[in-house]
Amino acid sequence: MIHDTDTIRVSARFQKATEDLRAGHDKFVGEIITLTEIPSPPFKEERRAAAYEEMFKALGLEDVQRDGIGNVTGLRRGRGNGPIVVAAAHLDTVFPEGTDVKVRREGTKLFAPGVGDDTRGLAALLAFIRALDAGGIETEQDILFVGDVGEEGKGDLRGVRYLFTENAYRERIASFFTFDGIETQDLVTAGVGSYRYKVAFKGPGGHSLGAFGTVNPAYALGTFLVGMSKIEVPGDPRSSYCASTFQGGTSVNAIPEEVWTEIDLRSESAEVLNRVDGEVKALIDAAVAGENARGDTANGEISVELTQIGNRPAGTTAHNTTIVEASVAAIKAYGFEPAFSASSTDANIPMAHGVPAVKFSHGGAGGRAHTVDEWIDVEPALSLRGLNAGLLALVATAGFVEG
Amino acid sequence: MIHDTDTIRVSARFQKATEDLRAGHDKFVGEIITLTEIPSPPFKEERRAAAYEEMFKALGLEDVQRDGIGNVTGLRRGRGNGPIVVAAAHLDTVFPEGTDVKVRREGTKLFAPGVGDDTRGLAALLAFIRALDAGGIETEQDILFVGDVGEEGKGDLRGVRYLFTENAYRERIASFFTFDGIETQDLVTAGVGSYRYKVAFKGPGGHSLGAFGTVNPAYALGTFLVGMSKIEVPGDPRSSYCASTFQGGTSVNAIPEEVWTEIDLRSESAEVLNRVDGEVKALIDAAVAGENARGDTANGEISVELTQIGNRPAGTTAHNTTIVEASVAAIKAYGFEPAFSASSTDANIPMAHGVPAVKFSHGGAGGRAHTVDEWIDVEPALSLRGLNAGLLALVATAGFVEG
Numbered sequence: 100m101i102h103d104t105d106t107i108r109v110s111a112r113f114q115k116a117t118e119d120l121r122a123g124h125d126k127f128v129g130e131i132i133t134l135t136e137i138p139s140p141p142f143k144e145e146r147r148a149a150a151y152e153e154m155f156k157a158l159g160l161e162d163v164q165r166d167g168i169g170n171v172t173g174l175r176r177g178r179g180n181g182p183i184v185v186a187a188a189h190l191d192t193v194f195p196e197g198t199d200v201k202v203r204r205e206g207t208k209l210f211a212p213g214v215g216d217d218t219r220g221l222a223a224l225l226a227f228i229r230a231l232d233a234g235g236i237e238t239e240q241d242i243l244f245v246g247d248v249g250e251e252g253k254g255d256l257r258g259v260r261y262l263f264t265e266n267a268y269r270e271r272i273a274s275f276f277t278f279d280g281i282e283t284q285d286l287v288t289a290g291v292g293s294y295r296y297k298v299a300f301k302g303p304g305g306h307s308l309g310a311f312g313t314v315n316p317a318y319a320l321g322t323f324l325v326g327m328s329k330i331e332v333p334g335d336p337r338s339s340y341c342a343s344t345f346q347g348g349t350s351v352n353a354i355p356e357e358v359w360t361e362i363d364l365r366s367e368s369a370e371v372l373n374r375v376d377g378e379v380k381a382l383i384d385a386a387v388a389g390e391n392a393r394g395d396t397a398n399g400e401i402s403v404e405l406t407q408i409g410n411r412p413a414g415t416t417a418h419n420t421t422i423v424e425a426s427v428a429a430i431k432a433y434g435f436e437p438a439f440s441a442s443s444t445d446a447n448i449p450m451a452h453g454v455p456a457v458k459f460s461h462g463g464a465g466g467r468a469h470t471v472d473e474w475i476d477v478e479p480a481l482s483l484r485g486l487n488a489g490l491l492a493l494v495a496t497a498g499f500v501e502g
Numbered sequence: 503m504i505h506d507t508d509t510i511r512v513s514a515r516f517q518k519a520t521e522d523l524r525a526g527h528d529k530f531v532g533e534i535i536t537l538t539e540i541p542s543p544p545f546k547e548e549r550r551a552a553a554y555e556e557m558f559k560a561l562g563l564e565d566v567q568r569d570g571i572g573n574v575t576g577l578r579r580g581r582g583n584g585p586i587v588v589a590a591a592h593l594d595t596v597f598p599e600g601t602d603v604k605v606r607r608e609g610t611k612l613f614a615p616g617v618g619d620d621t622r623g624l625a626a627l628l629a630f631i632r633a634l635d636a637g638g639i640e641t642e643q644d645i646l647f648v649g650d651v652g653e654e655g656k657g658d659l660r661g662v663r664y665l666f667t668e669n670a671y672r673e674r675i676a677s678f679f680t681f682d683g684i685e686t687q688d689l690v691t692a693g694v695g696s697y698r699y700k701v702a703f704k705g706p707g708g709h710s711l712g713a714f715g716t717v718n719p720a721y722a723l724g725t726f727l728v729g730m731s732k733i734e735v736p737g738d739p740r741s742s743y744c745a746s747t748f749q750g751g752t753s754v755n756a757i758p759e760e761v762w763t764e765i766d767l768r769s770e771s772a773e774v775l776n777r778v779d780g781e782v783k784a785l786i787d788a789a790v791a792g793e794n795a796r797g798d799t800a801n802g803e804i805s806v807e808l809t810q811i812g813n814r815p816a817g818t819t820a821h822n823t824t825i826v827e828a829s830v831a832a833i834k835a836y837g838f839e840p841a842f843s844a845s846s847t848d849a850n851i852p853m854a855h856g857v858p859a860v861k862f863s864h865g866g867a868g869g870r871a872h873t874v875d876e877w878i879d880v881e882p883a884l885s886l887r888g889l890n891a892g893l894l895a896l897v898a899t900a901g902f903v904e905g
Binding site: 295318320323341351408 | 655694698706707708709710711712714718720721723724725726727728730731735740741742743744745746747748749750751752753754755756757758759761763764765766768793796811812846
């Protein structure tokens with residue numbers, strides 16, 4: 100059993116596998132388009148999952164099924180029935196129902212919401228399965244291919260969380276890849292922790308003219324937002340905050356009874372995350388108190404309802420683990436300089452369970468993820484270097500069996 | 503020609519007219535029900551207008567027609583072909599298509615969306631026409647009866663606006679009554695002007711962590727709201743502002759590409775309204791500039807799209823005009839104590855055109871307007887006192903011709 104990427108890379112079987120990736124690149128691109136055009140909004144991944152399940156079956160994976168939360172899993176058996184390596188990509192996108200997901204192609208560029216994040220990752224898994232079979236590659240450990248639900252936003256990693264707490268394979272998972280993101284050099288070995296809240300400011304409402312002067316929860320929201328925009332966070336450990344979604348009010352001629360925002364706080368450092376969390380809560384309290392001092396509270400005061408809607412554990416994978424060593428070597432083998440980074444991805448969950456995990460990119464180029472202008476470039480040379488690196492990292496982690 | 507309400511009220515002809523109101527009260531109630539049960543959603547008043555047009559024709563009004571915007575007009579000729587008095591009520595309701603408008607009756611109470619606002623006003627005009635004819639009342643000025651469209655919300659007074667800018671009678675209108683609202687003592691002689699806007703802050707968006715630091719339109723909104731909450735407005739002339747409705751963003755882990763609010767600015771004084779309007783626009787510009795200075799604009803700047811969604815002119819009617827003096831005297835004549843108030847109604851438009859105008863109530867009792875629980879009480883004693891007062895004010899304004 101070989102973990103050495105140089106040895107694997109020059110083997111006839113692996114060469115045959117990469118030749119299959121090359122020959123099958125158009126098919127890969129076609130599958131990106133097919134899957135992108137099956138909408139997969141948050142909590143509504145069923146249609147894409149059903150299609151993906153059929154694709155796993157058509158590729159001959161064993162024990163293909165959808166688990167209790169909606170993840171699609173399929174096993175490619177290796178030598179043993181012991182530890183397994185997971186190769187995952189997420190089925191969900193950030194885009195709500197009704198978003199136009201038709202792919203527009205300009206040269207080698209594909210434009211569509213979700214085309215890169217993470218639909219290209221889903222298609223990469225299919226290409227890997229075909230390539231492994233084409234090369235006749237046997238691995239020491241079984242590889243469990245997973246299209247998981249709920250990576251984005253309020254999904255709160257629920258698919259992979261379930262995989263590690265309820266799924267029948269959970270005890271056997273020894274390493275975990277999520278293929279997500281564009282730049283091949285980017286290797287995520289630190290999971291950024293996050294807290295997410297719905298912050299609902301509430302008040303008595305009333306007619307815009309008749310009740311003028313009454314406290315307005317919108318002004319409390321405004322004060323909170325201004326305060327939030329001034330919070331200082333370090334670049335290292337990487338940290339962020341964002342006021343993301345908004346709703347409130349019923350009519351242009353009424354003081355709103357409720358205005359809410361959903362916010363996202365993140366840090367690689369649990370300490371920084373907790374510090375920012377404290378500052379945010381103090382800002383919310385001050386905004387409520389400020390509006391109650393500014394406006395008339397005869398009909399009621401401003402109050403706040405703070406609901407935690409996300410809690411992702413921070414975590415890290417040691418750099419001396421097989422998965423990280425194999426990933427670094429594979430990235431280098433195809434001419435990239437590995438750059439370690441921290442992010443909040445499906446890999447957070449295994450990290451928090453002590454299972455070595457990385458987020459490996461699915462290659463190519465792209466940009467504007469999480470916007471309707473999202474795009475990827477499937478120019479074959481760069482795209483294939485990324486796919487080859489991913490496959491090599493996966494095989495080296497699972498252990499290559501010489502034929 | 504007589505404007506004095508006492509003289510008119512005790513005249514045999516007016517007594518005969520009020521006797522007809524009394525005798526015809528059941529018919530009046532029946533017409534309220536008939537008209538209420540013809541849905542008349544915003545911008546979809548055609549069905550009710552067609553029925554109302556037939557009613558005007560059946561009552562023998564002259565030159566009955568629907569004008570270019572959908573108002574139903576019909577003339578009751580007086581002595582001259584000079585100035586005319588308008589007696590209007592609005593055809594539209596605030597309720598969307600599909601709202602159940604079936605009237606439920608409990609004793610003297612009628613329950614249905616729109617039953618009072620302003621369907622009772624429409625029926626009152628029909629009762630007035632019958633009573634004038636029954637009493638053989640001749641007026642100095644012609645009376646133009648109008649069922650107008652677009653009084654509510656986004657209708658933005660478009661029916662009466664058209665009446666004063668396009669309708670063939672526009673040059674001749676010398677006074678204007680809108681019969682709208684319940685309490686007979688309530689006389690609106692000041693039109694609260696309003697400007698309404700949708701303020702959409704836009705930016706490049708991006709991943710909450712990956713694009714952290716990028717300008718966020720939510721922070722521009724926050725700055726705007728804080729500034730807005732500090733705008734000073736006088737209590738007299740009565741003025742107000744309100745940030746009312748909110749929406750924005752697509753996902754908790756994405757910087758929003760757009761966040762909008764709808765705002766409502768009002769004042770009895772055009773000068774104050776325009777001053778507040780200027781301050782709001784300056785605050786918006788400053789909020790945009792501030793966020794572009796605070797955040798990273800590499801992927802795009804914050805911009806704003808300001809859409810005017812309402813524009814109601816302010817205005818007042820002097821208390822020494824014939825219409826106000828007649829209205830006050832008529833209200834007192836039937837035992838009510840007149841209470842002047844300011845509101846935003848169809849009367850705003852003539853006021854802005856310098857035409858003396860009031861909103862006169864159509865009488866009775868009621869409540870819960872603009873909700874599906876709207877109700878009126880048609881108990882005859884109070885109902886008739888209100889109708890009598892309205893008819894008296896109308897005749898006194900048009901000038902009673904002794905027979």
